[in-house]
Structures are given as structure tokens and as C-alpha cells.
Amino acid sequence: MRPRRFGTAELLLLLSILILVVVVAIPILLIFWNAFVVEGKPDFLRALALLKEPDTLEALKNSLVIAGGTTVLSTIIGVFFAWLVSRTDLPYKGTMKVLFLVPFMLPSFIGALAWKILLSPRGGHINRLLMDLFHLEDPVFNIMSLGGIIAVETMYLFPFVFIQVSGALERMDPTLEEAARISGAGLFTITRRITLPLMMPSILAGALLVALYSLAHFGVPAILGTERNIFIIPTKIYEKIYASGGNFEAIRTGTMLSSILVLSAAAILYVQSLVLSSGRFQVISGKSMRPMVLKLRGLKWPLLILSVVYIAITVVLPTVTIFLVGTLKTYGLAFKLENMTLDNFTYILFKWELTRDAIWNSFYLSLSAAAVTMLIGTLISYVLVKTKIRGKFLLEFLGVLPFSVPGTVIALGVILMWSGRFGVNLYNTAWIIFVAYIARYMAFALKSTSAALEQVHDSLEEAARACGATKWQAMKDVVLPLIKPGMVAAFFLIFLPALRELTTSVLLYGPHTRTIGVAIYTLNEDGETVYAAALAAIALVIIVLGQLLIKRVTRAKIESA
Amino acid sequence: MGRVSVEGVTKAYGPKRVLQDLSLAVEDGECFTLLGPSGCGKTVLLRLVAGFETPDAGEITIGGRLVSGRGTNVPPEARNLGVVFQDYAVWPHLTVRANTAYPLKFRADDAPQRAAAVQSVLDQVGLGALGERYPSQLSGGQQQRVALARALVAHPEVLLLDEPLSNLDANLREEMRFEIKDLQRHHGATILYVTHDQEVALALSDRIGILDQAGRLRQVGTPREIFDQPADLEVFRFLGVTSFVDLAFDGDQARIAGTSLDLRPEGPRPNIGALVGGFRPMEAELVKDGGVPGIVKRVALLGAVVDFRVEVGSRELRIQQETSEVMRGLGLPVEGQRCGVRFHRLRTFAAAALSGEA
Numbered sequence: 001m002r003p004r005r006f007g008t009a010e011l012l013l014l015l016s017i018l019i020l021v022v023v024v025a026i027p028i029l030l031i032f033w034n035a036f037v038v039e040g041k042p043d044f045l046r047a048l049a050l051l052k053e054p055d056t057l058e059a060l061k062n063s064l065v066i067a068g069g070t071t072v073l074s075t076i077i078g079v080f081f082a083w084l085v086s087r088t089d090l091p092y093k094g095t096m097k098v099l100f101l102v103p104f105m106l107p108s109f110i111g112a113l114a115w116k117i118l119l120s121p122r123g124g125h126i127n128r129l130l131m132d133l134f135h136l137e138d139p140v141f142n143i144m145s146l147g148g149i150i151a152v153e154t155m156y157l158f159p160f161v162f163i164q165v166s167g168a169l170e171r172m173d174p175t176l177e178e179a180a181r182i183s184g185a186g187l188f189t190i191t192r193r194i195t196l197p198l199m200m201p202s203i204l205a206g207a208l209l210v211a212l213y214s215l216a217h218f219g220v221p222a223i224l225g226t227e228r229n230i231f232i233i234p235t236k237i238y239e240k241i242y243a244s245g246g247n248f249e250a251i252r253t254g255t256m257l258s259s260i261l262v263l264s265a266a267a268i269l270y271v272q273s274l275v276l277s278s279g280r281f282q283v284i285s286g287k288s289m290r291p292m293v294l295k296l297r298g299l300k301w302p303l304l305i306l307s308v309v310y311i312a313i314t315v316v317l318p319t320v321t322i323f324l325v326g327t328l329k330t331y332g333l334a335f336k337l338e339n340m341t342l343d344n345f346t347y348i349l350f351k352w353e354l355t356r357d358a359i360w361n362s363f364y365l366s367l368s369a370a371a372v373t374m375l376i377g378t379l380i381s382y383v384l385v386k387t388k389i390r391g392k393f394l395l396e397f398l399g400v401l402p403f404s405v406p407g408t409v410i411a412l413g414v415i416l417m418w419s420g421r422f423g424v425n426l427y428n429t430a431w432i433i434f435v436a437y438i439a440r441y442m443a444f445a446l447k448s449t450s451a452a453l454e455q456v457h458d459s460l461e462e463a464a465r466a467c468g469a470t471k472w473q474a475m476k477d478v479v480l481p482l483i484k485p486g487m488v489a490a491f492f493l494i495f496l497p498a499l500r501e502l503t504t505s506v507l508l509y510g511p512h513t514r515t516i517g518v519a520i521y522t523l524n525e526d527g528e529t530v531y532a533a534a535l536a537a538i539a540l541v542i543i544v545l546g547q548l549l550i551k552r553v554t555r556a557k558i559e560s561a
Numbered sequence: 562m563g564r565v566s567v568e569g570v571t572k573a574y575g576p577k578r579v580l581q582d583l584s585l586a587v588e589d590g591e592c593f594t595l596l597g598p599s600g601c602g603k604t605v606l607l608r609l610v611a612g613f614e615t616p617d618a619g620e621i622t623i624g625g626r627l628v629s630g631r632g633t634n635v636p637p638e639a640r641n642l643g644v645v646f647q648d649y650a651v652w653p654h655l656t657v658r659a660n661t662a663y664p665l666k667f668r669a670d671d672a673p674q675r676a677a678a679v680q681s682v683l684d685q686v687g688l689g690a691l692g693e694r695y696p697s698q699l700s701g702g703q704q705q706r707v708a709l710a711r712a713l714v715a716h717p718e719v720l721l722l723d724e725p726l727s728n729l730d731a732n733l734r735e736e737m738r739f740e741i742k743d744l745q746r747h748h749g750a751t752i753l754y755v756t757h758d759q760e761v762a763l764a765l766s767d768r769i770g771i772l773d774q775a776g777r778l779r780q781v782g783t784p785r786e787i788f789d790q791p792a793d794l795e796v797f798r799f800l801g802v803t804s805f806v807d808l809a810f811d812g813d814q815a816r817i818a819g820t821s822l823d824l825r826p827e828g829p830r831p832n833i834g835a836l837v838g839g840f841r842p843m844e845a846e847l848v849k850d851g852g853v854p855g856i857v858k859r860v861a862l863l864g865a866v867v868d869f870r871v872e873v874g875s876r877e878l879r880i881q882q883e884t885s886e887v888m889r890g891l892g893l894p895v896e897g898q899r900c901g902v903r904f905h906r907l908r909t910f911a912a913a914a915l916s917g918e919a
Contacts, residue, residue: 459650462613463711464663
């Protein structure tokens with residue numbers, strides 16, 4: 001064997017490894033280091049003692065209850081509606097299917113804000129209405145509770161299950177059910193013995209996604225819980241970092257809690273990969289077939305009404321509330337035309353520096369983070385998918401990391417890394433949010449670009465080489481044009497969530513680097529409910545416009561192909 | 562000049578040796594086919610010649626220029642080759658014309674010259690009118706023609722084809738076979754063709770090289786030599802259906818064990834161990850009287866020919882005869898009927914080689 005020279009492939013591998021180490025691996029390592037190492041020596045006992053503090057223990061317990069409750073509830077609702085739109089003769093199925101995906105678009109912390117306005121124990125509009133109507137002493141609902149948080153999170157997370165299960169139900173080979181029917185099984189038996197077991201992997205995959213998301217989620221529990229002293233892991237980390245003015249013990253508690261988040265996320269992802277690779281998916285084919293449809297008969301219209309009411313309550317009501325409150329002259333006034341004005345919106349958009357800055361910050365941060373992350377993701381995916389060199393396993397291992405790091409953890413990690421510890425201090429600048437976004441959204445970029453690259457067969461590139469193209473020319477003329485749709489998808493998959501992001505930036509913002517999410521959150525904290533709602537309304541408009549844009553771009557892509 | 566020579570090439574992937582000290586030469590303007598079962602390393606050899614892989618040891622020269630070995634490794638783009646891949650590898654984002662024109666991008670020709678060259682080669686492969694189509698709008702055969710046109714447009718010295726016909730249906734395959742032959746005559750390029758399809762190899766090649774499962778070259782020769790005088794049992798068995806009978810020798814005379822009929826088989830007669838006689842289905846016939854006695858086990862009328870399975874001794878033989886001949890002679894036999902078998906030709910091989918294979 002000739003000794004291999006250090007070529008382009010090796011250089012790209014090294015660069016990819018370096019980027020992932022700096023952006024993801026070191027921040028995570030620093031978290032574990034800070035959590036378990038005291039004065040240069042590992043000290044697990046003291047670390048564990050920190051967890052036994054009553055408020056930390058309480059946060060852990062709440063996290064478990066909320067994540068568990070949200071997962072169970074989302075799974076029940078998601079499976080039920082998925083079955084309704086794909087396996088029954090529900091009227092307007094197609095429209096309903098689209099409508100059930102709308103909650104995905106709404107940032108859940110904006111939903112939480114709306115529900116707080118509607119259902120907070122004393123001031124909530126619906127509670128007041130009910131108390132007046134029935135002359136009650138006590139409010140009927142209390143959204144600012146564990147149950148309330150679970151309910152609100154479920155409203156916006158159940159589509160994870162819905163998408164997985166309705167997709168699998170539609171792709172399932174109907175002959176499997178027909179065979180059972182011919183063998184004499186009734187519909188109930190078929191559902192219980194055939195359909196449900198076959199759907200189990202999809203149901204589990206969706207449920208695990210909900211659990212993962214709920215565990216790491218900041219917005220809803222921050223808005224509905226913090227005021228009532230209900231903390232979960234991410235909000236506790238936030239409180240520790242902010243309220244205790246960054247003292248050492250507080251940061252250590254934060255890193256301990258972060259370590260727990262990382263480990264649970266890794267565990268969830270591991271279970272998910274086991275479920276998905278168990279091979280039970282094989283009965284589900286790629287092509288669409290005509291599934292067996294249950295006739296609802298008399299229940300047809302009542303179930304449609306139930307679905308419509310569900311959408312109305314979870315989507316329309318909060319959205320309308322946000323827009324209406326955003327027009328009020330002062331919070332607390334009745335919704336009458338003379339109390340309403342559009343001045344709030346012009347004030348927020350053009351006059352008030354804080355909100356104007358926030359909108360601008362969110363725009364350029366998500367735009368640049370999306371562009372940069374997409375490009376880095378393409379580079380790393382290229383090395384992972386297309387090259388055969390030694391040392392690739394290292395990159396493969398590092399490439400999994402971004403998937404298992406929750407937003408709060410990323411934020412804490414970049415604080416530890418970029419606050420002067422290594423000679424670079426980005427604290428309170430937009431740069432620290434920028435590096436955090438790259439780490440947080442790297443997983444999206446890797447997923448979408450590696451999928452695109454896997455579809456570009458090696459022979460396409462080799463054919464160009466044989467035609468006389470150099471490696472770089474082949475890349476430019478053949479590989480890049482073919483993976484462009486995947487790169488565009490990656491860009492939007494990062495840009496849109498980053499635009500409305502709260503969990504990461506809330507730990508990183510400085511006086512001049514608020515994002516839209518942070519501005520809405522802090523305005524609400526400061527009691528500026530009307531402005532918070534108005535800014536939220538503007539955010540919703542931007543999000544809807546963005547979604548429409550993606551639809552147009554991706555549809556144009558499909559037509560030209 | 563497009564002579565390709567491979568000398569002492571070895572290639573391994575991890576612990577798996579794919580090619581071991583392989584040498585062969587493809588003469589200028591020749592169509593040379595490497596024929597072998599799947600997994601025998603023939604595609605690896607092609608990729609080594611193309612420059613997509615580097616040999617662990619040995620040398621490769623193209624047109625007298627060293628391209629691999631002795632510390633040299635010329636990248637694929639500098640080897641002046643045309644390659645046609647098994648999966649066509651036509652670029653889906655470019656039109657037929659743009660696909661075909663791509664190799665010219667790296668030449669000094671001016672635009673009108675280029676356009677003329679592209680149109681001419683598209684006309685040759687019968688796609689002259691489809692230049693503005695995208696590959697997704699073409700059939701498999703048409704996509705294969707685009708790949709051919711792209712490989713030919715820059716008039717490479719050497720054309721490498723990796724099973725280019727195996728994804729086509731039978732009729733198209735036959736048609737393309739003739740077309741490739743015609744194109745080669747027209748362009749005069751040296752062709753290295755890799756396939757496991759013996760029919761294509763025999764029809765297309767000036768010479769054929771047979772590779773075995775272990776990546777060793779068993780025989781090199783013209784299609785006629787390979788088919789008529791197979792060097793060993795493996796080559797013989799690789800080219801189509803074969804059957805064997807056990808032979809007993811008495812001086813020059815041989816007879817099939819347990820029968821009295823004398824035969825004169827061809828081929829070397831190693832005097833170690835038992836020998837078998839091999840033949841192809843058309844090299845024997847069923848007769849009413851005389852011949853080696855056997856029992857008809859299966860009769861299948863395939864149209865122009867009848868396919869028999871006949872039991873002789875402990876072995877089952879495949880025999881094919883023209884239908885009209887069968888009808889004129891003994892008539893279509895029924896299964897289980899006794900019959901005689903007459904051999905037109907038998908080649909001797911060591912029985913050990915046969916049982917070793919089975």
C-alpha cells in the first residue's frame with residue numbers, strides 16, 4: 001500500500017470535524033465539565049447534592065409530569081384525528097387534514113400568551129364571562145397550572161403524532177386488513193389486532209418527538225408557570241442563570257439540569273432509533289393505496305363538528321384574541337370599537353426602538369444563521385455521504401450530537417464557551433445568538449442535505465469526471481444543481497423556526513439584541529400585554545407569509561423537475 | 562492510439578481481495594469484453610482503468626501513457642475516456658443536448674463546431690429530434706442512447722462500458738447491441754466492455770476475456786475460440802447450458818459408463834481420476850434406434866425447438882432439437898418413454914472439477 005497523501009477529502013473532513021467540535025462538542029463538554037468537575041477534580045456527590053435542593057427537585061418532577069402528560073394527551077388526540085381523516089368517510093377530510101396541521105405553524109408561546117389572556121384565574125376573559133353569567137365566586141378554569149400547561153402544549157404539539165400516524169395509515173397495505181376480514185374478523189378485532197399493532201412504530205415515533213420537544217420547551221411553562229412558581233428544567237435553568245446574577249453555584253445547578261436534559265434527549269433518540277429500525281415498518285409500502293374506510297353513518301356530522309370546534313378553540317380563538325388585544329388602547333378595556341386602534345401596530349413597527357430592533361434582529365439573525373448553517377450542513381453531509389476516508393467515524397459520531405441538544409442547553413453551552421473563557425467574549429452581542437443558532441439548527445441542515453445527497457448516485461459525479469470535469473467542476477455542474485432543492489429546503493427549515501425562536505435567545509439576549517420571541521416574552525413579563533399581543537400578531541402575519549412563500553418555492557421546484 | 566494495457570494489477574477492499582495480479586491488453590480499435598459472473602471484480606477493473614479507483618499494485622497504461630502505478634495516478638478527467646454506466650448516469654437537470662455537449666465544454670472548440678458535433682452524434686444514436694427533452698421524458702433505451710452519445714461526442718481513444726444493456730428489455734438489448742457495434746466501426750474507438758451476459762459478449766466482441774469468481778482471468782480469445790475451444794470446465798459451463806455424462810476409457814475409445822456404445826470425445830485426457838464428457842443442448846439428439854439408452858423425463862415444446870430432459874445413468878441431460886426434425890423423426894415422445902441419445906460432440910473434463918463446482 002502506498003501511503004496516502006493528505007488530499008482534499010482529508011482537508012474537508014478535518015474542516016467538518018473542526019466546525020462540529022467548536023460549535024457543538026465543546027459547548028456540551030463544557031456543560032458536563034462545569035456540572036461534574038470542581039476545582040479540576042470530578043465530584044459527582046456534590047453535583048448530586050445540588051439536585052436534591054427542593055426547588056430543583058420540584059422542577060425535575062414538574063418536567064416529568066408535563067412531558068408525560070403532554071405526550072399521552074398528544075398521542076390520544078393525534079391518533080384519533082389521524083384515524084378520523086384517513087380511515088373514515090368524514091366529510092371534507094382533505095380540508096380537515098390541512099387544518100390539523102395549522103397548530104404547527106403557531107409558536108406555542110404565542111398560544112400560551114393568548115390562553116393566559118383568556119383563562120388566567122382572575123383576569124381571564126372567559127373566566128370573567130362565566131363568573132358574571134352564573135354569579136360564581138371562583139374562576140372556573142385555571143390555565144396557570146400543571147394541567148393548563150399540559151393542555152396548551154398538547155394543542156400545539158399533537159401534530160407530531162398526527163403527521164406520523166396519518167402518513168402510516170395511508171401507506172399501509174390494505175390487503176393486510178382485508179385478509180383479516182376474509183378470515184372472519186370484525187372491524188373492532190381488526191383495529192385492535194391488526195391495524196393498531198402495525199401503527200405502533202409510527203405512534204411511538206410521534207410520541208417520542210412530543211416528549212423530546214416538551215422536555216426542552218421553554219415558552220409555554222415560562223408564560224403560564226413562572227408567575228405561579230411552577231418551574232420545569234428549562235425555566236429553572238433560566239431562573240438560575242438570571243435571578244442569581246450568574247454566581248457559581250447557580251451556573252453549576254444550570255449545567256447539572258442541562259446535563260439531565262442532554263442525557264434524556266439522547267435516551268429518547270436512542271429509543272426512537274430502536275423503534276424505527278425494528279423492521280416492523282416493512283408492511284408499509286411507499287406508494288399510496290386505497291385504504292379501507294369506515295362508514296361513520298350517524299356520527300358523520302357530529303364528528304365533523306367536533307373537529308371543527310377543536311380547530312376553532314385551539315387555533316382561531318387564540319389567534320383572534322391576540323389580534324384583538326393587540327388593538328386595545330389599554331389592557332383591560334372591553335372589546336368595543338371605540339377602545340380599539342391600529343396605532344399600536346405602527347408604534348411597534350416604526351416608532352419604538354425596542355420592538356423595531358427585535359424584528360430586525362430576528363430577521364438578520366435567522367437569515368444569516370439559515371444561510372451559514374445550510375452551507376456548513378451541506379459540506380458535512382457531503383463528507384459523510386460521498387467520501388470514503390479513514391477517520392470518518394469521528395464525524396459520524398459528531399454529526400449525531402446536534403440532534404440531541406435542546407435549545408436551552410445550547411444557550412448555556414455557548415455562554416460557557418464564548419464569555420471570554422477562550423479569549424473571545426461575545427456575551428451580549430448578536431454573535432453569541434448567531435453561533436447558538438448554528439448549533440441548534442445544524443440537525444435540520446444535516447438531515448435535509450444528506451437526504452438530498454444520498455439521492456445523487458455516485459455515477460452521476462463520475463460520469464462528469466469521465467467527461468473531463470475536475471472534482472470541483474463536477475461538483476459545480478452536477479452535484480450542486482441536483483441537491484439545490486434539498487439546500488433550499490434546509491434554508492427554510494431553519495429560517496422559519498429561527499424567526500420565531502424563544503428558548504435559546506431568551507438566555508442570550510443583551511440590551512440591544514432582543515429577538516421577536518424575546519421581545520414578546522419580556523413585554524408580557526413587564527405587564528405590557530397589549531404591546532406583547534400586537535407584536536405577536538405581527539409575528540403571526542410574518543410566519544403565515546413565510547409559510548406561503550415556502551409553498552410557492554417548493555411547488556415551483558416540483559413543477560420544473 | 563488507444564491500446565489499453567493492464568499489468569499485474571491487484572486490488573483489495575479491506576481484507577477482501579478482488580483482483581489478484583491481473584494482466585490483459587486491449588489492442589487499439591478492438592472491442593474487448595470482460596465476461597464474468599457478478600462479483601468477479603470486472604467492474605472494479607473497469608473503474609481502475611477509468612481512474613475512479615487506484616490499484617494497490619500493478620500498472621495501467623492507455624495509449625502508451627502510464628496512467629496508474631509507479632507512483633503515478635492520472636485523474637479520470639485527464640485520461641481521455643468515454644464511460645457508459647450501468648445506470649446510464651444521465652444528468653436529470655440537463656436536457657439531452659446539454660448532457661451530450663458536456664464533454665466538449667473542456668475542449669477548445671468554438672460554439673458552432675460544438676453544436677454541430679452534438680447534433681451529429683445525436684443523429685447517430687437516433688435522438689436528433691429529442692435534443693430539448695429532459696431525461697425524465699425519455700424511455701430507458703433513449704436514456705441509454707444519451708449516455709452513449711455523451712461518451713462518444715468528444716471522440717475518446719477508449720470507450721468503457723459497464724453492463725450498459727442490462728437494464729433494458731430483451732428487444733431493446735438486441736437492437737442496442739448492433740448499434741454499439743456500428744458506432745464502434747464508425748468511431749474506431751477501443752472498447753472495453755464489461756458484462757455477465759454471454760450473448761452480448763459473443764455478438765459484440767472481437768475478443769473476450771473470461772473472469773472467474775475469484776477475479777482470475779481464465780481464457781482470452783475470439784468469441785469463436787472461447788465458445789468452441791473452452792480452456793477449462795469453468796469457461797465451458799459459463800457459456801450457456803451444459804450437461805455431462807460419465808466416461809469410461811479403453812485406450813482411445815471411450816464409452817459412457819454402463820453402456821456399450823463407443824464414442825470419440827475431444828479434448829485433453831488427463832490420466833488422473835475419472836473423466837466426464839460435456840456437451841451443449843444442441844450437440845446431442847434423441848434417436849429411435851441405437852444410441853445410449855435413456856429415459857425421457859420432461860418434454861417442453863418451446864416453439865422452434867423442443868427441450869428435453871433425459872436421464873442417462875445417474876445424470877439428467879438437457880437436449881434441444883428442432884421441432885420440425887423431431888416431428889419428422891421419432892415424433893414428440895411422452896414423458897417416461899425410453900429412448901436413445903446420440904452425441905455429436907463431447908469434450909472431456911476431469912470429473913473432479915465438475916463435482917468441485919457442484
